[in-house]
Amino acid sequence: MQRAKRRLSAIMCADVAHYSKLMERDEDGTLDRLKAYRMVMASLTERHDGRIVNTWGDAVIIEFSSVIEAVQCAVEIQNELSFQNNELPDINRMEFRIGINLGDIMVEGDDIYGDGVNVAARLQELAPKGGIMLSQSVYDQVKSKLALGFESLGPQSVKNVSYPVETYAIRLGGRNQPEVSDEVPPGDGAGTASERDWEQGTAAVANGFDQLRSWLRGQPRRIRSCVFVIGFFFLLNLVTSGLSSLWFIWPSLPFLVMLGWHVIVGRRQKHGGPKIQSGD
Known part of the structure; x- marks a missing residue:
């Protein structure tokens, strides 16, 4: 045998x-x-x-x-x-x-x-x-x-x-986390709820960045490049003039169009539509 x-x-x-x-x-x-x-x-x-x-x-x-x-x-x-x-x-x-x-x-x-x-x-x-x-x-x-x-x-x-x-x-976005009571334990100060909200908000932002990084790893090089360039212009806008004037949108516009096109093509291929070569 x-x-x-x-x-x-x-x-x-x-x-x-x-x-x-x-x-x-x-x-x-x-x-x-x-x-x-x-x-x-x-x-x-x-x-x-x-x-x-x-x-x-x-x-x-x-x-x-x-x-x-x-x-x-x-x-x-x-x-x-x-x-x-x-x-x-x-x-x-x-x-x-x-x-x-x-x-x-x-x-x-x-x-x-x-x-x-x-x-x-x-x-x-x-x-x-x-x-x-x-x-x-x-x-x-x-x-x-x-x-x-x-x-x-x-x-x-x-x-x-x-x-x-x-x-x-x-x-995964809180789906696996144990339920947390909103009640403030006896003896805690008035600032406890605010601290808890801050921690939850920080965890939500961190989880969002984690999911974005995980998503980007599985994307073609062109999509990653578009996201990087758009993020660069946004940070430059934030450092130079704050967010009082959102000028980063205009230099980012061609990359936003390319990103949208790749996302649409990717979904079309995922659901059985005709495949389009992306050059990667």
């Missing part, structure tokens, strides 16, 4: 939160939306050199040779699907839960098996809707390499795994 091949891989498992309820409410609409969202996931997976191993029902298993690419792909998937969900009423929104593990797997043809896959599947079950859950092995590889916020959730007991799994959530 031939021995199964093994390799170290980053495994992403994803499924739709409350999928049965969505199907019960609107089968045709839910299925159409699932197909559309899977096209988004397939496009981003290809961009990050991943391989879709299997899909059944509402679930997806994806393999990556790079754990960095796996996490970047997961963040982009959740950000893009969140953007598309914003255009829908709450009752029709389809939100995925994602778990990522780095582990040794067995390979048989196009299929993969083993504890590395099982842990990723259990992490996905622990993830909040619209969220991403990481194992310790993934966190150790990405914590100092990606500009993301992480939250340690401690060891979790999961089905069919004999040992507790250390878990970490990625903060």
